[in-house]
Amino acid sequence: MDAIALLKEDHKLVKNLLGELAESTTRAVKKRTELLQQIHMNLKAHTTIEEEIFYPAFKSAGKKEEEKMYFEALEEHRAAEDLVLPDLMKTDPATEQFSGRAKVLKELIEHHIEEEEGEMFKDARKLLDKAQLEELGARMEARKKELLQQLKAAA
Numbered sequence: 001m002d003a004i005a006l007l008k009e010d011h012k013l014v015k016n017l018l019g020e021l022a023e024s025t026t027r028a029v030k031k032r033t034e035l036l037q038q039i040h041m042n043l044k045a046h047t048t049i050e051e052e053i054f055y056p057a058f059k060s061a062g063k064k065e066e067e068k069m070y071f072e073a074l075e076e077h078r079a080a081e082d083l084v085l086p087d088l089m090k091t092d093p094a095t096e097q098f099s100g101r102a103k104v105l106k107e108l109i110e111h112h113i114e115e116e117e118g119e120m121f122k123d124a125r126k127l128l129d130k131a132q133l134e135e136l137g138a139r140m141e142a143r144k145k146e147l148l149q150q151l152k153a154a155a
């Protein structure tokens with residue numbers, strides 16, 4: 001599978017989950033908890049395959065500009081996954097504080113996805129050929145499967 005197609009599929013899934021979460025109300029405690037678990041697992045698997053496989057290939061195929069994009073993207077992962085998401089997971093889903101934090105997470109991730117799809121992936125298509133993208137895609141697909149299994153076992 002093409003690396004970029006695979007990552008875009010993940011984006012679609014995570015965006016849908018975040019959309020559902022943002023629309024849920026303080027009464028939907030069970031639904032919020034389940035959605036958050038799904039978001040957590042899918043986001044973790046996605047950012048891990050990007051950081052382990054796609055980003056390094058992108059960075060080493062590029063120059064200064066790609067290096068900048070690489071570091072900005074890493075910081076966005078960190079903001080979402082190490083700061084906003086853990087906070088949200090500790091927040092009572094029956095509160096409006098949860099609603100506010102869920103919205104911020106959604107906006108943060110949507111912004112990140114826009115930058116990846118609008119800039120990084122476009123650039124990557126120029127820097128990496130079809131065979132390279134296929135090879136990266138295959139590696140990411142296998143790694144993602146493994147990660148999801150681990151995350152489900154730990155949940």
Ligand SMILES: [Fe+2]
Nearest residue numbers: 047050073116
């Ligand atoms: Fe990313």
Ligand SMILES: [Fe+2]
Nearest residue numbers: 007011050116
């Ligand atoms: Fe991504």
